[in-house]
Each structure stands twice: as structure tokens, then as C-alpha cells.
Amino acid sequence: MTPAARVAAAIEILDAIRAGSAAEQALTGWARRSRFAGSKDRAAVRDHVFDALRARRSLAALGGAETGRGLMLGLCRRDGIDPGTLFTGEGHAPAPLSTEELAVGRAPAPGPEAMDIPDWLWPVFSESLGERAEAAARVLQSRAPVHLRVNLAKASRQDAIAALAADGVTCVPHPAAETALEVIEGARAIRNSAAYLDGRVELQDAASQAVVAALPLRDGMRVLDYCAGGGGKTLALGARARLSLFAHDAAPRRMRDLPARADRAGLRVTLLDGDEVGRKAPYDLVLCDVPCSGSGSWRRAPEGKWLLTPEGLDQLNATQDQILDRAAGLVAPQGMLAYATCSQLDRENGERIDAFLARHPGWRCDWRRSWPVEGGTDGFFAAHLTRD
Numbered sequence: 001m002t003p004a005a006r007v008a009a010a011i012e013i014l015d016a017i018r019a020g021s022a023a024e025q026a027l028t029g030w031a032r033r034s035r036f037a038g039s040k041d042r043a044a045v046r047d048h049v050f051d052a053l054r055a056r057r058s059l060a061a062l063g064g065a066e067t068g069r070g071l072m073l074g075l076c077r078r079d080g081i082d083p084g085t086l087f088t089g090e091g092h093a094p095a096p097l098s099t100e101e102l103a104v105g106r107a108p109a110p111g112p113e114a115m116d117i118p119d120w121l122w123p124v125f126s127e128s129l130g131e132r133a134e135a136a137a138r139v140l141q142s143r144a145p146v147h148l149r150v151n152l153a154k155a156s157r158q159d160a161i162a163a164l165a166a167d168g169v170t171c172v173p174h175p176a177a178e179t180a181l182e183v184i185e186g187a188r189a190i191r192n193s194a195a196y197l198d199g200r201v202e203l204q205d206a207a208s209q210a211v212v213a214a215l216p217l218r219d220g221m222r223v224l225d226y227c228a229g230g231g232g233k234t235l236a237l238g239a240r241a242r243l244s245l246f247a248h249d250a251a252p253r254r255m256r257d258l259p260a261r262a263d264r265a266g267l268r269v270t271l272l273d274g275d276e277v278g279r280k281a282p283y284d285l286v287l288c289d290v291p292c293s294g295s296g297s298w299r300r301a302p303e304g305k306w307l308l309t310p311e312g313l314d315q316l317n318a319t320q321d322q323i324l325d326r327a328a329g330l331v332a333p334q335g336m337l338a339y340a341t342c343s344q345l346d347r348e349n350g351e352r353i354d355a356f357l358a359r360h361p362g363w364r365c366d367w368r369r370s371w372p373v374e375g376g377t378d379g380f381f382a383a384h385l386t387r388d
């Protein structure tokens, strides 16, 4: 595909997203219909789509419309590319720009529009982040780095770096965790690399790894990952000590790949449904990596930034409180309840911990920490709760 044909494909996909499709679904649908597109084309189209979604508001201002064409025009203008070289109408390129399209478009208004944050959210975001708010919002407009977790049960960090390099993936250690690598080059070769296929490395953000690294794990502990999802943290837990490891999720289908991933990592994980999770209690440690706004990982999933509503945030807070209350009852008397979010909003972080402590006077919080997006990872928060 020519660069212009890739832009035309991104326009089609962005319009499908605007009409209500999820981004991944719209991309998959396009890829199925476009057998001619090679892997480099698919990757380039995906990059265009996600670049546009991250900065949807400011690009719509620059491009003069919220349509796929408006966003891609805005992206050209932002990145200093002459749109006339892509919107040519030749071959599979987008149609030439009309006089009206050439006339509209303006610089984004300073404030939430320029920072690509919804207006209603800006006060919540800036109250949480204070002076850091603008820098954090700017980071969320850009692509996320690619991080790997080295499974130290199978390889050292240096061995993993060497094995990945042999397959064309260049990595350096990331300071957030002793298991973390940042991919500098060759990210597209990861999934076919020997180190990935035999479980020496997994894709996982460095702050996610740091959340698990901060847990006081010892051999023999019974550990429950209460919101396991795909099991990224379950596997990181299992790599740290010889645990009796359990995983649960309210949507069990999200854990469907976990048994195969655990096999690859050389781990045993017992999946538990809603009834079993109570019957197997108590646990020495229960990790609640709760559903949240994802405001720390909006670089990877930018749709979340535009879909979040005040009511949605209230609902998330209620779910977060319910999960903590339920999980507290599963923790052994001397055990720990660990809370984590990939959010930067106090409403989902410190405020939830304070609300929990107010509801449960017998508990205390001795440790809490945030990882800012400006530090080169996803934004994360974690807190450790124990009984008095």
C-alpha cells in the first residue's frame, strides 16, 4: 500500500469507530476485508488510527471536523506533512481536499482541548495531578513504549536481552523493576522471538511489574489474583516465588488464555469461579487489580479517554469499593489485601483506600505509591492493606 492508501484506510476505520465500532473491532474488520495489506501496512494503518484517537480533540480542531478525514487532515497539519501529497485522489488515496476543507481548521484552544482531555474531566484530572497535570496529559497524546517482563524463573535479564537481540529485538533494562525491559527496536518481531515463545519474556508495562515487585511474597504463600483478566499480574506473581496461585475474574472468559500462558511460563494456576473463590479462602495475599478508568494507560487504549463519563466514573468507584469489601473477607488474619489501578485519578486511588479504611476500622494502610506516566511507564497506583 502507498502512504496515501494507508491514510485512506485509517479514514475508513476512524469513521467506523465514530459510528460506534470499538477500535480493535474496526481494525480487524478492515484487515479481513483488505487481504492485500501486508503486516507493515496493517501496522502503519493501526499507528495512524491510534495516533488520531489519542489526540482526537486537538486534531479535530486542526482538521476542521471530527470525521476520519478531519482527523487525518489534522494529523498531517500537526506533524508538518503537506496534506496535498496524500489527499490526491489517485489510486487508493483519499479524495483531494475541497476548498471548504482547505479553509477550515484552527489551532486547538489552550487548555483541555489542546491537551486532549474532555472538559468535564479536566477538573478531576488536574485536582489529582496538580502541577503535573499538563505534562501528564501531553504524555497521553503520544505512543506508549513497549515493555517486556523477564521471567526470572527462566532467564536472567541479561540472557533475555541477548536472546531477544538474536531475533532482532533490541532492549535495554528499565529502572522501574528488576524484571523490566524497554524495547528500543524490533517490537514487531517480539511475538515470533524464541524468548517470547518459550516464556522467558512476556509483554507487560514496567509499572505493572513494579506493582507486583512491591508485594511481600514468600515461598508457600496462598495468593489470589482476584481481578485476573488475561493474567498478566498472575504470571508476574508466580514468577516471584513458589506460591499456591489462584486466579479469579468476574468475567471468566477474560482468563481463557491464562492456562496456556501459565504453561508457557512453567507455572500452575488454579482458576476459580465466584463460589470456589470463597470456598478456597483464606488467602495470605489477595491482589485486586480493579477495573478502572484506565487513565494511566490511555496511550495504549485511547478510546477510554473519550468514553469515560461522570456517571461511568461513579459506577467504577462503586465497583472498586465492592471489590475491596468482598476481597477483604477472603484475606487470612495476618494476610494482606493489595489494591492496584492503572489510573491517575485520586477518585480511584487514594480516595478509595481512605473510604475503605473508614468502612473497615480494623484495617490500616502502611504503604501506597503512584507511578506517573511522565516516568516512562503507564500511570499506576497501588496500596497495601493489613488488619490492625
Ligand SMILES: C[S@@+](CC[C@H](N)C(=O)[O-])C[C@H]1O[C@@H](n2cnc3c(N)ncnc32)[C@H](O)[C@@H]1O
Pocket: 226, 227, 228, 229, 230, 231, 232, 233, 234, 248, 249, 250, 251, 254, 289, 290, 291, 292, 319, 323
Ligand atoms: C484492570 S483489569 C485486570 C487486568 C489484569 N490483572 C492484568 O494484569 O492483566 C480488571 C479486571 O477486573 C474484572 N472485574 C470487574 N469487576 C469485577 C468484580 N466485581 N470481581 C472480580 N473481577 C472483576 C474485569 O473483568 C477485568 O478483567
